[in-house]
Amino acid sequence: SQRLHAALDAYSDWIGKSYRTPPPDSRVKQSGTRMQFHVRKLKESQEDMPLSGFNTSVIEGMIEHWKNRPLTKKGLPSSPDTVKGIIKTIRHFVRWLNRQSSFDWRKPTDLEFMPVRITPTPSENAKKIRTLQVDTYT
DSSP states (O other): OOBHHHHHHHHHHHHHHHSBOOTTTOOBOHHHHHHHHHHHHHHHHSOOOBGGGOOHHHHHHHHHHHHTOOBOTTSSBOOHHHHHHHHHHHHHHHHHHHHOTTSOOOOOTTOOOOOOOOOOOHHHHHHHHHHHSOOOOO
């Protein structure tokens, strides 16, 4: 009966309560707002499913999907910074969900987070190379 999107909503609510500035302002920090954005992106890209089916292959599939930098609404590949943040949010969500007593889900024992390399596009590589070259005069 417990669903993945409900767990993501609860996680987003927890972020809103935990990542706050000190009183009297007490609003959601910029880092919390960014994490909530990542959670929204995860919900858009991942179909809702029972938490009983949220296993190692699904989690690794989510990471693989974002590692490949899916296209944005503008038709461009997702930025490396956004992808890196979403992958961090997936990992944090899994650890958070494992600790929640309100959800009947435990982290799979065979799940191990490995380093992820996000490959830049050829145009991003070209920009990097141009900025490394210094103009020389004769």
